[in-house]
Amino acid sequence: MRSDPGRPDCSVLAAFAPALLDSALEVPQGVVGPDGQPAPKRFNVYRNNVVVSLVEAVMDSYPAIVKLLGEDYFKAAARLFVTQQPPQSPVLIWYGADFAGFLENFPPLEAYGYLPDVARLEWAWLEAYHAADAKILKPEHLAAVPEDQLADLTVTLHPACRWIRSDWPVFSLLSVNRFDGDEGVDLNEGQDVLVTRPDLDVEVRLMRPGCAVLLEGLAEGLSLVQAAERAAGSVPEHAFQFDKCLADLLTAGAFAEFDVLSRPEAGK
Amino acid sequence: MVLNPSGSQRAFASVPCRSGAGLKGSHVAEILETCPDIGFFEVHAENYMGAGGAPHRQLEAIRSAYPVSLHGVGLSIGAERPLDEAHLARLKALNEHYEPGLFSEHLAWSTHDMTYFNDLLPVPYSAETLARVCDHIDRVHEVIGRKMLLENPSTYVAFTQSTMSETAFLKEVVRRTGCGLLLDVNNVHVSCTNQQADPETYLDAFPLEAVGEIHLGGHAPDVDDAGRPLLIDAHDRAVDEAVWSLYEYTLGKTGPLPTLIEWDNNVPAWPVLLSEATAAERLLKKAGSGQMSSHHAGLEKRRAV
Numbered sequence: 001m002r003s004d005p006g007r008p009d010c011s012v013l014a015a016f017a018p019a020l021l022d023s024a025l026e027v028p029q030g031v032v033g034p035d036g037q038p039a040p041k042r043f044n045v046y047r048n049n050v051v052v053s054l055v056e057a058v059m060d061s062y063p064a065i066v067k068l069l070g071e072d073y074f075k076a077a078a079r080l081f082v083t084q085q086p087p088q089s090p091v092l093i094w095y096g097a098d099f100a101g102f103l104e105n106f107p108p109l110e111a112y113g114y115l116p117d118v119a120r121l122e123w124a125w126l127e128a129y130h131a132a133d134a135k136i137l138k139p140e141h142l143a144a145v146p147e148d149q150l151a152d153l154t155v156t157l158h159p160a161c162r163w164i165r166s167d168w169p170v171f172s173l174l175s176v177n178r179f180d181g182d183e184g185v186d187l188n189e190g191q192d193v194l195v196t197r198p199d200l201d202v203e204v205r206l207m208r209p210g211c212a213v214l215l216e217g218l219a220e221g222l223s224l225v226q227a228a229e230r231a232a233g234s235v236p237e238h239a240f241q242f243d244k245c246l247a248d249l250l251t252a253g254a255f256a257e258f259d260v261l262s263r264p265e266a267g268k
Numbered sequence: 269m270v271l272n273p274s275g276s277q278r279a280f281a282s283v284p285c286r287s288g289a290g291l292k293g294s295h296v297a298e299i300l301e302t303c304p305d306i307g308f309f310e311v312h313a314e315n316y317m318g319a320g321g322a323p324h325r326q327l328e329a330i331r332s333a334y335p336v337s338l339h340g341v342g343l344s345i346g347a348e349r350p351l352d353e354a355h356l357a358r359l360k361a362l363n364e365h366y367e368p369g370l371f372s373e374h375l376a377w378s379t380h381d382m383t384y385f386n387d388l389l390p391v392p393y394s395a396e397t398l399a400r401v402c403d404h405i406d407r408v409h410e411v412i413g414r415k416m417l418l419e420n421p422s423t424y425v426a427f428t429q430s431t432m433s434e435t436a437f438l439k440e441v442v443r444r445t446g447c448g449l450l451l452d453v454n455n456v457h458v459s460c461t462n463q464q465a466d467p468e469t470y471l472d473a474f475p476l477e478a479v480g481e482i483h484l485g486g487h488a489p490d491v492d493d494a495g496r497p498l499l500i501d502a503h504d505r506a507v508d509e510a511v512w513s514l515y516e517y518t519l520g521k522t523g524p525l526p527t528l529i530e531w532d533n534n535v536p537a538w539p540v541l542l543s544e545a546t547a548a549e550r551l552l553k554k555a556g557s558g559q560m561s562s563h564h565a566g567l568e569k570r571r572a573v
Contacts, residue, residue, distance in 0.1 A: 013347070013348050013389075016389065017380035017381070017385070020389075030392075030427050030428040031427060032425060033493065033496075034463050034496075036426075037493075039492060040493060041493040041498075042424045042492050042493065043424075045490075046387060046389060049387040050386060053386045086383045086384065088382050088383065088384060089384055090314055090342025090378065090379065090386075091314050091317045091355075092342075093314070093315065093317065129318075130319060131320060131321060133320035200321060200322045
C-alpha cells in the first residue's frame with residue numbers, strides 16, 4: 001500500500017501519539033505487522049514502554065511515597081498521574097513536580113493528608129540535588145561583617161536551599177520511610193523542614209520554631225533584624241531563638257557565600 | 269561548516285576504536301577507584317541537564333580520565349513539530365562543556381504537541397518524513413556546530429504509509445545532511461526479527477561507510493499477535509549470541525569502530541558490564557589485526573577535515 005497523497009503521513013503520528021496514553025483509543029490506521037495486518041499487540045509494546053518508563057521516573061523521585069503506599073499501589077496511582085499529566089519536557093529529571101498536587105486531589109487517599117507534604121519534601125530534595133553549585137556562607141564570613149552593618153545585612157539563599165512548612169510530621173515521615181530512621185511519628189505534630197546541599201550531599205533538618213519564617217523573610221530580601229522580628233511574632237512569646245536559628249541555617253549551608261567588601265552596604 | 273570549532277583542551281578527546289560502556293551512576297565510584305582499561309564511556313545527555321551537583325561532578329571526573337560519547341534520547345528528530353530549540357541549546361551547552369568525542373541521537377520521535385513520551389517511537393519511511401528528518405538534522409548541525417551520528421531504531425511495527433526501506437531512508441539522510449550513523453547491531457537484530465527480514469541482507473544494504481560508532485545491547489523475547497517472535501529492545505541483559513555474530517559480520521565489513529555496550533535496566537555489577545565490553549574488545553582486536561581498515565582510515569580523514 002502507498003500513502004494517499006491527500007492524507008499526509010503526519011496524520012499517522014497524530015493518531016499514534018494520543019493512543020499511547022489512552023488504551024481506549026484504537027490502534028492507529030496503518031500500523032501493521034510484517035504481514036501488513038493490524039498488530040495491536042505490537043502497538044501495545046509502545047504503550048507499555050511509555051507508561052512503564054514514566055511511572056518508573058516518578059517512582060525514582062518519590063521513594064518515601066513508594067514506601068508509604070506500597071509499590072503496587074504507588075504504581076497504580078502513578079499510572080493515572082502519568083496518563084493525566086504526561087511530561088512536556090524531555091528532561092525527565094524534572095518530571096513529577098506536580099505529583100504532590102495529584103495526591104492532594106486523589107480521593108482514595110483523602111484520609112492520608114500528610115502524603116502531599118511528604119511528596120513536596122521529596123521534590124525539594126530532588127531540586128536541591130540538581131541545584132547549581134555554589135559556595136555556602138560560613139559563620140566566619142558573617143563574623144567578618146562590621147558590627148554596625150550586621151542588623152541591616154541581607155543575605156542570598158544558596159541555590160539548593162529549600163524549606164517546607166507543614167501541619168504534618170513530614171521530617172519524621174521522610175526519615176522513617178526514606179532514610180531508615182527509627183523515630184516515632186506523631187501525626188498530630190506539624191514540622192518545618194530545611195533542605196540544603198552544602199556540597200554534593202543533600203541534607204534534611206528539622207527547623208526550630210520560627211526558623212522557617214526567618215528564612216522566608218530573608219528570602220524576600222528582609223534584613224536580619226526585620227526577618228527576626230517577623231519570626232519572633234510568628235511563634236509564642238520567647239519560643240523564637242534567633243541566635244540558634246541563625247547558627248542552624250549557617251551550619252546547614254542555607255546561604256550563598258558573599259564577599260563582605262564587595263557588598264553595597266559595605267561602602268555606605 | 270566547522271565541525272569542532274572549540275578544539276579540545278583535554279587529553280583523550282576523541283573516542284578510539286575500542287569498546288566502551290554506558291555510564292551508570294551506581295558504577296561511578298568503583299570506576300574511579302579501579303580505573304579500568306576501557307576505551308570510553310557514553311552518557312545519556314538528558315541525565316546531565318540539571319544545573320549542578322553530583323551528576324556533573326561525577327561526569328567531570330570520568331571525563332578527565334576517559335573519552336566520553338554524548339548520546340541524546342529526547343531530541344525527537346522524527347517529530348512533526350520543529351525541534352525544541354531550548355533542548356537543542358541544552359545539548360549545545362553539554363557539547364561545549366564536556367567536549368565529547370562523539371555526539372549521537374536517534375531516528376525516532378518522542379514528542380507530539382506538548383507531550384514527551386519518553387520512548388523512541390517509529391517513523392514511516394516516506395518522502396515527507398525524510399524531508400522533515402533532514403531539516404531537523406541540518407538544524408542540529410547548525411546549532412551544535414559538529415557532526416552528529418544518527419542511530420537506526422529498533423521497531424515493533426511497520427507503517428503501510430512507508431514507501432522506502434529503512435536502509436534506503438538512512439542512506440538518503442546521510443547523503444542530504446552529511447551526518448554520520450550510529451549502527452545499533454542489537455537494533456538490527458531486533459528490527460529484522462520483528463519485521464521478518466534477514467539481518468545480514470539489511471547490513472549489506474546499510475550505508476556502513478557513514479558509521480562512526482556501534483551499539484550492542486540485550487533484548488527480551490516475546491511473541492506478537494500471531495504468535496511470531498517479537499523482540500523487545502530492553503537493554504536489560506547481556507548481549508545475545510545472535511547479536512555477537514552479527515557484530516562480527518559487521519566488523520568484517522567495516523573494520524574496528526568505537527563499540528558501546530548498553531545496559532540500562534536491571535543494571536548488573538560493574539565487573540559484569542566490563543566483561544561484556546572486554547568481549548567486544550576481543551572481537552575488535554580480531555577485526556583490526558593486520559591492517560587498519562580502509563573504512564576507518566577514510567573516516568579519520570573525514571573527521572580531520
